[in-house]
Amino acid sequence: MTEFSRDALGWSPFFMSQLDIADLETLTPARIATVHRDRVVGFSEIGNLELTLDPEITTAAVAVGDWVLAATEQHRVIRVLDRKTELSRSTEFHTGDKQLIAANLDTLFITSSCNNDFNVARLERYLALAHDAMVTPVILLTKADQCEDPDSYVDQARALGRGLEVIALDAKSGDVAAVLAPWCGKGQTVALSGSSGVGKTTVANALTGGNAITQDIREDDARGRHTTTGRSLHAMPSGGWLIDTPGMRGLGMAEAAFGIDATFPEISELVTRCKFRDCDHDSEPGCAVQAAIAAGDIDPERLRRFKKLKRENTHATETIAQSRERAKKFSKNVKRAMKKKGR
Numbered sequence: 001m002t003e004f005s006r007d008a009l010g011w012s013p014f015f016m017s018q019l020d021i022a023d024l025e026t027l028t029p030a031r032i033a034t035v036h037r038d039r040v041v042g043f044s045e046i047g048n049l050e051l052t053l054d055p056e057i058t059t060a061a062v063a064v065g066d067w068v069l070a071a072t073e074q075h076r077v078i079r080v081l082d083r084k085t086e087l088s089r090s091t092e093f094h095t096g097d098k099q100l101i102a103a104n105l106d107t108l109f110i111t112s113s114c115n116n117d118f119n120v121a122r123l124e125r126y127l128a129l130a131h132d133a134m135v136t137p138v139i140l141l142t143k144a145d146q147c148e149d150p151d152s153y154v155d156q157a158r159a160l161g162r163g164l165e166v167i168a169l170d171a172k173s174g175d176v177a178a179v180l181a182p183w184c185g186k187g188q189t190v191a192l193s194g195s196s197g198v199g200k201t202t203v204a205n206a207l208t209g210g211n212a213i214t215q216d217i218r219e220d221d222a223r224g225r226h227t228t229t230g231r232s233l234h235a236m237p238s239g240g241w242l243i244d245t246p247g248m249r250g251l252g253m254a255e256a257a258f259g260i261d262a263t264f265p266e267i268s269e270l271v272t273r274c275k276f277r278d279c280d281h282d283s284e285p286g287c288a289v290q291a292a293i294a295a296g297d298i299d300p301e302r303l304r305r306f307k308k309l310k311r312e313n314t315h316a317t318e319t320i321a322q323s324r325e326r327a328k329k330f331s332k333n334v335k336r337a338m339k340k341k342g343r
């Protein structure tokens, strides 16, 4: 059984302030490392805890990285603490509810490669996601060793944000952990996102010092054999934590209006100065954005991508509303059918 101090697990005054004296005396804070269908595993100062959830809480409301308060004798999660950061996405087909991806991340390494994978629009999408989650983005450009001019990629990526950290590296070299050390210190939590093949596993292995990465585990329980997802919160020798889950890997699309604005500050700061509130920043009279483009202050390509993301965002929101409507109709039909059957 491995014990970790709260500080080592990333505890901070933000979480402490959510506890009263009674909580402190009776409950144990734990950091969620695995979320199963009907139970979770948390790391704590008294070791790993296998926990079921209070009936009020569903596993969908708990994410890897969460801090919870556990009643250890009952092996039960009593309360999920407010998150410092929350990465989630809207589920497309179901209820329109959001799906939690990870909680209390400090840094998202947005990973791309110094080759054809590099795509400014895609990077902006990830940046919007990170901003929306309140997580610090760092752009990681792998395969610098296979590229003649990695600096040109770095420059393009740096242009995507004020003070944005961009790092080009060879993920297979020995110095990955050293280069990324500023974000991987004691109690800090990171995750990697990016397309397939950009080197997430390679970087993750370098950071965790081995093969700690997501594996499916076959498990036996009362209901028979089934596959569950292995541990998702991995300790790094540097003292930090890496979250690696299938959801994290599948991260891609953002429906994050706030995040989009934060990603395009030079544009979003101007739109309030347009003459019309519903300005499309196209050819409307008194458009502050077009004026800035004419003055050479804004890159028209940035505006084009800003508008594209906004459109997608609107579309995603509509889809959620529509799918809610569908779900409602469906449950009505089911009820009607059940009634008929009952007669």
Ligand SMILES: Nc1nc2c(ncn2[C@@H]2O[C@H](COP(=O)(O)OP(=O)(O)OP(=O)(O)O)[C@@H](O)[C@H]2O)c(=O)[nH]1
Pocket: 142, 143, 144, 145, 146, 169, 170, 171, 172, 194, 195, 196, 197, 198, 199, 200, 201, 202, 203, 249
């Ligand atoms: N030369 C070089 N090869 C790299 C670098 N990063 C990754 N690779 C190679 O690229 C291939 C894909 O890397 P992975 O780490 O598996 O990529 P991934 O992002 O985890 O891919 P998925 O598991 O599909 O999401 C592997 O063969 C790596 O060895 C790099 O910086 N330089």
Ligand SMILES: [Zn+2]
Pocket: 271, 274, 275, 279, 280, 281, 282, 284, 286, 287, 288, 289, 290
């Ligand atoms: Zn305008």
